[in-house]
Amino acid sequence: xxxxxxxxxxxxxxxxxxxxxxxxxxxxxxxxxxxxxxxxxxxxxxxxxxxxxxxxxxxxxxxxxxxxxxxxxxxxxxxxxxxxxxxxxxxxxxxxxxxxxxxxxxxxxxxxxxxxxxxxxxxxxxxxxxxxxxxxx
Numbered sequence: 001x002x003x004x005x006x007x008x009x010x011x012x013x014x015x016x017x018x019x020x021x022x023x024x025x026x027x028x029x030x031x032x033x034x035x036x037x038x039x040x041x042x043x044x045x046x047x048x049x050x051x052x053x054x055x056x057x058x059x060x061x062x063x064x065x066x067x068x069x070x071x072x073x074x075x076x077x078x079x080x081x082x083x084x085x086x087x088x089x090x091x092x093x094x095x096x097x098x099x100x101x102x103x104x105x106x107x108x109x110x111x112x113x114x115x116x117x118x119x120x121x122x123x124x125x126x127x128x129x130x131x132x133x134x135x136x137x
Contacts, residue, residue, distance in 0.1 A: 009057035013131050016054045019047040020128055027121050038103050044116045069094050089123035
């Protein structure tokens with residue numbers, strides 16, 4: 001647990017917060033054009049990527065060793081950083097990443113929009129709250 005490790009997770013957390021701000025803006029829309037929906041999905045993808053990576057960095061700082069997104073999410077749950085429901089939401093998002101790459105199919109893009117706005121985005125916002133508390137320690 002070095003100062004460098006702390007700086008790393010805090011820098012990644014800042015990046016995650018910036019991405020989450022963009023996702024908040026994207027999710028605030030009620031209706032989307034095809035391009036806006038694709039933008040929502042893309043914004044979610046990079047926000048999710050930063051979410052698991054900031055968790056990985058924080059866990060490393062706390063003395064845990066994780067490699068994959070799945071292991072990171074599970075360890076974050078065990079370490080009390082994620083509720084069981086939020087861990088399940090993020091694991092579901094991880095499993096559905098392939099679905100999100102098919103946004104050229106309107107029905108799949110609409111399904112992705114629903115998942116992002118109603119399940120994954122709320123879990124990411126709760127994660128940001130937990131990480132904010134951790135950053136103050």
